[in-house]
Amino acid sequence: MRAIVFCLLAVALLTSCEDDEPIIPPNPTSTSHKVVVLNEGGFQRGNASLGLYDFLENTYESEVFKASNQIPLGDVLNSGGYVNGDLWLVVNSSGVIRVLDSTTLELKHTITGFNSPRYVYPISANKAYVTDLYADQVYVLDTRNMRVVRDIKFNGWSEHIELCGGDAWISNRDQPFLYQLDISIDEIIDSIRIGNNPNSMAKISETKVAVLCEGLLGSNEKTRLYVIDLNQKVISDSLVFDELKPTNLRVDASTGNLYVTDEGVHYIDPINYDYQEKVIELPKTVNYAFDIDGSTGRFYISDAKDYLKQSAVYIYDRNFRKVAEFDAGVITKQFIFP
Numbered sequence: 001m002r003a004i005v006f007c008l009l010a011v012a013l014l015t016s017c018e019d020d021e022p023i024i025p026p027n028p029t030s031t032s033h034k035v036v037v038l039n040e041g042g043f044q045r046g047n048a049s050l051g052l053y054d055f056l057e058n059t060y061e062s063e064v065f066k067a068s069n070q071i072p073l074g075d076v077l078n079s080g081g082y083v084n085g086d087l088w089l090v091v092n093s094s095g096v097i098r099v100l101d102s103t104t105l106e107l108k109h110t111i112t113g114f115n116s117p118r119y120v121y122p123i124s125a126n127k128a129y130v131t132d133l134y135a136d137q138v139y140v141l142d143t144r145n146m147r148v149v150r151d152i153k154f155n156g157w158s159e160h161i162e163l164c165g166g167d168a169w170i171s172n173r174d175q176p177f178l179y180q181l182d183i184s185i186d187e188i189i190d191s192i193r194i195g196n197n198p199n200s201m202a203k204i205s206e207t208k209v210a211v212l213c214e215g216l217l218g219s220n221e222k223t224r225l226y227v228i229d230l231n232q233k234v235i236s237d238s239l240v241f242d243e244l245k246p247t248n249l250r251v252d253a254s255t256g257n258l259y260v261t262d263e264g265v266h267y268i269d270p271i272n273y274d275y276q277e278k279v280i281e282l283p284k285t286v287n288y289a290f291d292i293d294g295s296t297g298r299f300y301i302s303d304a305k306d307y308l309k310q311s312a313v314y315i316y317d318r319n320f321r322k323v324a325e326f327d328a329g330v331i332t333k334q335f336i337f338p
Helices: 064-069
Strands: 032-037 049-054 058-063 079-084 086-091 096-100 107-111 117-122 127-132 137-142 147-153 158-166 167-173 177-182 186-194 199-203 208-212 226-227 234-240 245-251 257-259 263-268 275-283 287-290 298-305 310-316 323-328 332-336
Touching: 032 079, 032 323, 049 064, 049 323, 049 332, 058 323, 064 096, 079 117, 079 332, 086 117, 086 177, 096 117, 117 158, 147 186, 158 199, 158 208, 199 245, 208 245, 245 287, 257 287, 263 287, 263 323, 287 332, 298 332, 323 332
Parallel strands: none
Antiparallel strands: 032 049, 032 332, 049 058, 079 086, 086 096, 096 107, 117 127, 127 137, 127 158, 137 147, 158 167, 167 177, 177 186, 199 208, 208 226, 226 234, 245 257, 257 263, 263 275, 287 298, 298 310, 310 323
C-alpha cells in the first residue's frame, strides 16, 4: 500500500525530564491522555479500524469506531486529523471522509464526492483541501456544509500539503514538482522542480520545506532529500542517501530536528541537512507509520510486518529509549495526538 499526516489537536501535555513519566494535565477530558491510532487495513478487505492507546495506563483499545457506531469503518483508512474540533478520517478505497465527534467517536457525517481521497487539510474555519490519488484534482471542501464545492485541476496524484507563507504547497507523486497554490483564489500559480516520487514532506519554517523523494518506482534511483527555499523558489540544500531507502520524513516541533525511517529512525542535522546517525534500531521491521508527539517528545513507530498480521507499535522517549510497545490493528498508518 502507498503511504502518508497530518494535524494535531492543541491540548498541552507535560512530561518529566527526569523519569519521562507523563503528568496528567488539569481537568483532563476523556481523551486527553489517549492517542488515536489509525489502522489502514488490507486493500479490499474492509478491515480498516480505529484504536485508542492510553499512554497513562499503557493499554490499547481496538475497534473503537465499530463499537461506537455498530458499522465497519470502511476500506483503507489512509489518514486523519482534527478539523473544527471533530475527528476527520479519510477512507481512501471507500472514497469517503468520516466525521466523528472527537469525544464519543460517534459518526456525525459521511462526506462523499471523492474518487480516491488521501489527505484533508484545513485551510480556514470554513474551507479545507482534499488531495486524491486518481482524480487529477484537489477538492475544495466547505467544512460548514460538509460537501465538495469546487475542484482545482492537478496533473497527477496530489498528496501532501504544507501551508507556508500564506500559500499551500502540494506534492505530486506522479510529477517531479512542488506546486504553489494561492488559497485566496484556489488556483495553482507556480511550481518548483524537485525529485521523483516524493513520499513525505515537512515544514521547516514559513519560508522553507523539506521533501523526501524516493525516486521512480522500479528504478535504481537513490532517495534524495530536498530543502526548498519558498521565497526564492529554488532548492537550497539536498542530501543523497547512498544506502538507505528512507520514508516518513518528520520534524520534531520542539527541537527542529529532522528524522526519517528505515528499519529504525535516522537523524538528519537540521542546520546543514547532513545525515548523522541511526538513533533507534528496529532491524527487519517495516516502518509504515512514524509520528512524533509534540507535547511529550515521544516517537511512535509501527511495524506493518507482512501487511496481514496486527502491526506492532514501539514508543521511544526523546532520548531514544524504548518506553512501551503494543499490538494495534492491521497496517498501522498514523498516530494522532491529543
